[in-house]
Amino acid sequence: MAINPGTGSNGVSGTTSNGKPARKRSVIGKAQTKIDTRDKVRGITKYTDDMVFPRMLYAKLFRSTVPHARIKSIDISAAEKYPGVKAVLTGHALPVAFGIMPVAQDEHVLAYEKVRMVGDAIAAVAATSEEAADEAVQLIKVEYELLPSIGSIQEALDNPDTQIHSTSENGNIHRSIAYEFGDVEAGFAEADHVREDFFFYEGNTHLALEEHSSIGIWSADQKLTLHSSTQNPHYLHRTLAKVLEIDQARVRVIAAPCGGGFGGKCDPFNHEIAVCKLSMMTGRPVKITLTREEVFYCHRGRHPVLMSMKIGYKNDGSITAFHNRTVADGGAYGGHGPASMLYTGVLQTTTYKMPRYKFQGARVNTNKAPCGPKRGHGTPQPRFGQEVQLDKIATHLGLDPAEYRKSLLVEPHSLTANWLPIATIGLKKCIDKVVEGSGWKQRRGNLPHGKGLGIACSAYMTGAGTAIYWNAMPHSGVQIKLDRSGCVAVFCGVTDIGQGSNSMLAYIAAEIFGIDPFDIRVVSSDTDITPVDLGSYSSRVTLMAGNACVQAAERAKAIIVEAVAPKLEVPAERIVFEGRRVFDEEDPNKGMTFAEAVILAETQFGTLGTTGSYKPPKWPGKYRGAGVGPAPTYSYCASVVETDVNPHTGIVSVPRIWIAHDGGTSINPTLVMGQVEGSVYMGLSETLFEEMTYRGNRNVVHKFPSFLEYKSHTSNDMPDIITYLLEDPEPNGPFGAKEAGQGPLLPIPPAVANSIFNAVGVRVDEIPITPDKVLRAIRAKAKGQEGRVGPMRFPEVPYPDPIVVATPDDRDHVVATGKEPVGATK
């Protein structure tokens, strides 16, 4: 069941510039079909692996079978002689290191000195068939000098001398950070109660159904084209030029239609670079399509995170201070890791009033597949801990967990302790919706033993405030070309990974020009042809590319008005675009078709084209690292989860989930609903089933590198999801829109945990919540012990000294009294 209460501004335009009452919207806010759907239902969409080029070769990679070793020798001689083989590549030919973040350049296309995980690529073969490439790969011989392997956070901390990367900060600590916003100890001293809880969140992976695929084409004019299943063609473009040591202007990346991403196709991957190099060596197109096992090695999924959360609170539940410590298991490489690590702490302040906040975070390297950005990027783990801890406080103080959360909410248009700018916040309404929908007040506490209701809330960025590499240029650009046929072409670097970003651009342009979305041609994700959009990550696309599109379309519209108004002898502000016509608002018969209006404008001004761009506002924090966390606005979410826990088996089933999302005004509510439900799915599946675990005995081999054993929810496991969209407009978003793709995942894991507590009175402070853990907690409780399963301790982590930053309140205090607050710095 899906409910859209439509309480917001549907049908009311926010874009009129003449101050008159807005006209009814014809596209925005409606369940418009996506522009690429006909191809998809007919199976004719060409994903990367569906593309074939003349004389194309097929590539395969030789991958390490050991987790940590120095490479003594690589023998490719037999592979080179194998029939059909056209080239064999080893890492010596590509010595330039890369990584998506400038601070984490620790990956090589092919390892040649050291391997750091089972699955590390060492050699690449291009042959006339996939079979020949595969057979030739099996003839490659690598001699290793084995090194001790690191398989867990604790092992990484305990064995600094077995260093996986010499570039790490300290032993196997890849990166670490510490901030203190306001005097946290003073906050604990003010509290009536202080508690500390430990949590663990196991890693898990994206499971996008399409296995990664890429085709590199080096052409006779010395230009490189890469077709790839990627979410971020722009960063890939830069990486290819860097590693292949060719001019960026000679590199073109085209993101093909993508069979799911969820963050798993954000990093530039070694196979993408390898096929380009192989094409340069052979002069022929080279394709690689990974097997599912190889996709598990690419990973870049959820970091396993160990957390300690210490909180001070008053008798009324208000928070006086919060101290959050995290250690993330990053796996073998950096990737997005420095950002992931920061995200295990920076957004903790965005939902509830928290006057003082201390965060210490670290990311260690282990000999496992590298972790990175999976939907929610670093924030589901601490959100789980924080929301479960609040539930424990509510129990301790005898408060209703929903009402308690409502009493804590941050104010709209305020600054958090760590200087994040809160814009609109609809969280109170979200809580009310799910409380009402679930019958929370009547049912909770009156359910039989084994049945429970739990609540949790969340916030998520609508677009990161900073690009991944520092630059002052726009984050998204749109070019619009008006054709005398009446067709409008929208060019933008956005990458449609299924979320519907191409359609989003068509809806916005169609709304502004008063035409049908199918009159629009969207040309996207081609680094030669489309203006830069940074990529499909951090829930940034609708807000940033959408705003750029609004600007480009409004500029084009102004040009048309300039031609049409004098012709119709009507003041410019009375010209309306609607129903494929351009006409006088007061006399709709006085007008012309949209195509005629374009012809008039082209006759008068020449070829018609406009651009639009978007850059997020400058963030208010001035401390080092203040660029991570700020966003033009945050989405908010509340969810109630109903559970049915079998006290004899520990099996948890979830019959129903209520979720309310403040994603601003929906550009297309049905697509937003799909994002919310998809997020709930992914969140629930990782709460109950999914874990990226490895075999013990220090061989560090994947336990489950296949769909056979790594289980996710099927249609049969999924509960009924009842979705409420708030639809309150956000002034910073295009037509009032915020994000929807990631935030709704966040409340699910803690809401499930809280619901289980309500059902059977035990705490599983660990994700995934599998039946064995539930049963262990139930049995412990039955024996009179603490009914809890979860980490019992938090390791000693050599965090750096905190960067001490005055909170905005401290600053106001200084302004008001002239006295420096304790612990403040300039």
Place this chain on the structure above:
Amino acid sequence: MQLVNITINGKAFEHEVEPRLLLVHYIREKAQLTGTHVGCDTGNCGACTVVYNGKLIKSCLMLAVQADGSEILTIEGMSQQDPEKQKNGLHPIQDAFLEKFGFQCGYCTPGMVLNTHTLLKSNPNPSEHEIREALEGNLCMCTGYQQIIESIQYAAEKMKAGK
């Protein structure tokens, strides 16, 4: 090499193939019908679902030589199913998925559509529970299945109404 004759979407194909060639690769590479996708290599995800002699199968779990002499329906063949019900080049099931937003990235969609087609043939009025049961072998990571189930319920209505 072995000679195989396979009828796909009513069209006869004949190829010399290696005995190890999987049916899914035969369909994609020899018959060049790329609407049948590969997602997991282990028969779990259902992206490679096709109809084999009237039965729903995963074409990554069968060799091309085993399919010798068979009749196969892939997503591309849906344009010939129930000709009287086709509208604007779409089968009512495809139309239902389109109208009810039964997919996001579209990678699982061919399998979902063929699954629905087979389900509705044997059970024109499936309950939500029966739909969930029938879909269990076709994974979708995007939608949470909600909009797929709504699409299938709508498809059943459309098929009955002859739309």
